Amino acid sequence: MNNVARIDLRQRADYTHKANLKTGRHGWLRLTPAYSVKIVEELIVQCDRPMRIYDPFCGTATTALSAAYHGHEGVTTDINPFLVWLGEAKTAHYSPSVIAATRDACTRVVRMAKLHEVKPRPAPPIHNIERWWAPQALDFLCSLRAAIEATTEPSSQAQTLLLVAFCRTLIALSNAAFNHQSMSFKDDDQLPFDLNLDMGGMYTENVRFVLIGAGDNPDGGTSVILGDARNPVTAVDGKFNRVITSPPYANRMSYIRELRPYMYWLDFLRNGRDAGELDWTAIGGTWGMATSRLNDWQRSDSALENDALAAIVDEVAHADNKNGKLLSTYITKYFDDMWSHFRGLTSVLAPDAEVHYIVGNSTFYKVMLPVEKLYAVMLEQVGFHSVNCRAIRKRNSKKELIEFDVSAVWQG
Ligand SMILES: C[S@@+](CC[C@H](N)C(=O)[O-])C[C@H]1O[C@@H](n2cnc3c(N)ncnc32)[C@H](O)[C@@H]1O
Numbered sequence: 555m556n557n558v559a560r561i562d563l564r565q566r567a568d569y570t571h572k573a574n575l576k577t578g579r580h581g582w583l584r585l586t587p588a589y590s591v592k593i594v595e596e597l598i599v600q601c602d603r604p605m606r607i608y609d610p611f612c613g614t615a616t617t618a619l620s621a622a623y624h625g626h627e628g629v630t631t632d633i634n635p636f637l638v639w640l641g642e643a644k645t646a647h648y649s650p651s652v653i654a655a656t657r658d659a660c661t662r663v664v665r666m667a668k669l670h671e672v673k674p675r676p677a678p679p680i681h682n683i684e685r686w687w688a689p690q691a692l693d694f695l696c697s698l699r700a701a702i703e704a705t706t707e708p709s710s711q712a713q714t715l716l717l718v719a720f721c722r723t724l725i726a727l728s729n730a731a732f733n734h735q736s737m738s739f740k741d742d743d744q745l746p747f748d749l750n751l752d753m754g755g756m757y758t759e760n761v762r763f764v765l766i767g768a769g770d771n772p773d774g775g776t777s778v779i780l781g782d783a784r785n786p787v788t789a790v791d792g793k794f795n796r797v798i799t800s801p802p803y804a805n806r807m808s809y810i811r812e813l814r815p816y817m818y819w820l821d822f823l824r825n826g827r828d829a830g831e832l833d834w835t836a837i838g839g840t841w842g843m844a845t846s847r848l849n850d851w852q853r854s855d856s857a858l859e860n861d862a863l864a865a866i867v868d869e870v871a872h873a874d875n876k877n878g879k880l881l882s883t884y885i886t887k888y889f890d891d892m893w894s895h896f897r898g899l900t901s902v903l904a905p906d907a908e909v910h911y912i913v914g915n916s917t918f919y920k921v922m923l924p925v926e927k928l929y930a931v932m933l934e935q936v937g938f939h940s941v942n943c944r945a946i947r948k949r950n951s952k953k954e955l956i957e958f959d960v961s962a963v964w965q966g
Pocket residue numbers: 583584585586591610611612613614615616617631632633634637781782783784799800801802803809835836837838
């Protein structure tokens with residue numbers, strides 16, 4: 555089993571790279587490539603005095619955590635409640651006594667699960683669950699999940715830490731493969747399950763790994779908040795000196811699709827409808843029902859007006875592809891949502907606040923969508939100055955796909 559280290563409780567830049575070497579792939583919970591995490595770290599190191607740093611698109615909370623490790627206050631929001639839970643778990647302070655108690659609880663949990671001393675939880679209602687887990691792995695996970703609940707107080711730090719290790723274990727035991735941008739299944743998922751696999755030992759090892767990260771408490775404060783980046787003022791208090799973020803890309807990646815195994819097992823999702831609803835609220839999300847809803851979506855009166863974008867949208871709509879019209883609406887909605895975000899952001903910025911968006915461009919049917927340039931236009935339009943697009947790196951073998959740091963200064 556080489557499918558380890560999918561979810562880090564604490565990602566520090568140096569540590570992240572080691573975890574990457576180990577997996578050789580970016581896993582589901584690496585929502586941005588390791589390189590972007592490194593850029594975030596570099597931008598935070600450049601902050602020469604204690605600052606309030608805001609990441610409107612939390613993901614796995616790397617910005618908030620890095621800010622706190624460097625002595626700043628890191629505040630972050632996400633629309634996905636599972637990521638808020640995970641971000642809180644990653645950024646919380648854990649005392650030595652909590653860590654010791656969690657280690658003890660782990661021993662009890664594993665014994666209970668192995669000896670069937672607890673009634674197993676029903677398997678989560680994930681579509682085609684047999685593709686995900688062999689029956690033996692599924693039985694073990696159902697018992698393990700029940701044993702964690704029976705052994706720890708609801709929402710206690712010990713329970714949170716044991717559940718993070720549970721997430722690592724459920725993915726390590728699955729047939730998920732990470733050799734594409736999106737999750738898929740291993741080609742050899744029909745191979746018989748290794749009956750000698752010590753699943754209890756695997757879980758204990760994951761708890762040990764999680765507890766090492768948990769004991770390394772950052773100096774700065776953090777807040778991880780459930781909120782919509784299109785209206786930051788309703789989610790966060792006070793003013794910020796820096797925004798450092800990696801927003802959703804205009805590439806149709808669905809975070810709900812990528813995160814669904816964790817979200818079902820941890821009761822953040824109960825059915826496909828919930829998943830579609832949540833995806834619809836996320837910027838750039840287009841999975842299942844969220845895709846069909848695009849057909850009926852109407853622009854608001856305060857939508858973004860930009861001739862260059864309108865020309866691109868028109869070209870995509872008339873591309874030689876049956877989905878051209880739908881994707882042109884997707885692009886329009888993506889920029890209308892980001893436009894709401896940029897306009898709302900200005901209410902939570904201190905004078906001279908600097909913002910950085912680590913974002914990639916995209917192509918749709920060979921039509922280039924220069925996301926970075928459109929961000930620059932929007933930032934200028936809402937009143938930022940010193941707007942700059944710095945190319946950081948090529949994203950993959952397609953030479954036109956590049957990642958940028960789009961930065962600007964708020965005039966206040
Ligand atoms: C590219 S990821 C962020 C990755 C993050 N920097 C990391 O290192 O993991 C984008 C995030 O934006 C979140 N998101 C999408 N729409 C949002 C919205 N309207 N408000 C807040 N967060 C949103 C998604 O749930 C996802 O976690």
